[in-house]
Amino acid sequence: MQEAAxxxxxxxxxxxxxxxxxxCFFSICVVGLGAYTRLSDAGLxxxxxxxxxxxxTVPHHEIHSEVLSENFPGMVLETAKAWKEMIHRYFAGALGVLILVIAIGALLLNKRNIVPTRLPWFLVVLVIFQAALGMLTVTxxxxPLIVMGHLLGGFAIFxxxxxxxxxLCSKPIPGGDEGARPQYFATILALIVLLVQIALGGWLAANYAASHCADFPLCGPESMQHxxxxxxxxxPMSQSNYEYGVLSYEARMSIHxxxxxxxxxxxxxxxxxLYRIWIHSYSSKIKQCVLTVLCALIAQLTLGVVLVLLQFPISVALAHNLMAAALLLSVIRLSYYIKVHS
Incomplete structure (x- = not known):
């Protein structure tokens, strides 16, 4: 009986x-779909x-033309853009349902004290807040502030x-890693700096500033003067519509x-x-985490340079967004192992 239980x-x-x-898979899909929706100018x-x-669902223009003209006068239905936005919303809605199921499951399983409960319910609260930001993004x-907040919320959920x-899955490092433990502060500093960089990327995207710096490494011979x-x-000053950006060329170049x-x-x-952790740690698990962060960092830098040199194609910009999420998670993973298992 006990074996069965x-x-x-x-x-x-x-x-x-x-x-x-x-x-996790759905959350990275939502991040990617959100980035694609933004990059293809389908946010509205x-x-x-x-x-x-x-x-x-996206209405059929011929069938619902009277309803559209009556309820949304002056608006032009662009079916392709509308479907991009709605697919993003469908995935986000499915993600919200999944997170709620996970939170309820954590309560049921917590009778055995084997799964965390606070983190799943914090995710539920975060999803509700993210949904509110999604509504405000449209309305x-x-x-730009709302758009940047919405982007950061997606990264936070992922x-x-x-x-x-x-x-749930990590196993303690055999014997721990006393050499890596003092480097925990270094990983937290790296994480904070990376979060600032992601926020700046969100601010850049929200203000449509990518194409305002099409040279490398600077934006041109006189860019520093501006x-x-x-x-x-x-x-940005109060506007009826912020699509395609409202800041000056100099402001957007400065953001970039x-x-x-x-x-x-x-x-x-x-x-x-990474250098400090590598030279002080002796656990193969910690060193593997260091190499993962290093690979993600190199990939992200490469994508950033290629993005500029190829004049900002959507495919590379999307990969740059997704790699930022992967880099963030890899740094979190490194910090987690040092904190908990060393």
Missing amino acids: KYKGVNMIKKYKNLVLIC GCPDWPGCYGFL MQLQ SLTGLLYLR FSLWEVFQL LLHRFWAAITTIIILWA
Whole structure:
């Protein structure tokens, strides 16, 4: 009887882990679809929320033309853009349902004290907040602060679902790693600097500033003369529509330049942290995590350079977004192993 109960418990945990893994997959899909929607200028493909022109799916222009002209006067239905936006919403909705199921499952399994409960329910709260930001993104016509917040929320959900999976699946490092433990602060510093860089990338994307710096490594021979931190952090004036950006050319160029400058700082700090961890740790697990972060960092830098040299193709820009998420998760994974298993 006890063996049967033990087997049942192990099987339930295995299914729960698989569900969390599926949730991780959905979260990175939502990040990618959100980036693709933004990069293809489809963020206002549906001017209302959560439906599209009052329908649960993209309406057929010929069939619903009277309804569209009556309820959304002056709006032109672009079916391709609308479907990009709605597919993103469908995946985001499915992700929200999955996270709720995971949170409820954590409560049921917590009777055995074998799964964390606070993190899944924090994810539920985060999803609700993210849904509110998604609504505001549309209703406030792509206001840059809201767009940046929505992007960061997607990264946060992906990172935390990945962290939840790590907590469920990671095994203690045999004997620990006393050499790596003092380097925990270095990984936290690298994580903070990386988060700032991702936020700057979100600010750049929200203000449509990518194409305003099409040279490398700077934006042109006189770009530094027009660079201004004040221009970078100024809030766009109130507009009825922020699509395609409203800031001046100089402001957007400054935003892009700062993103590049901070990328250099981020690279130096991450490499410094990885070097310290590598020379002080003796666990193969920790060293494997270091190599993962290094590979993700090199890939992200390469994609950033290629993105500029090829004049910002959507495919490379999308890969740059996804690799930023992978780099973030790899740094979180390294920090987690040093904190918990050393």
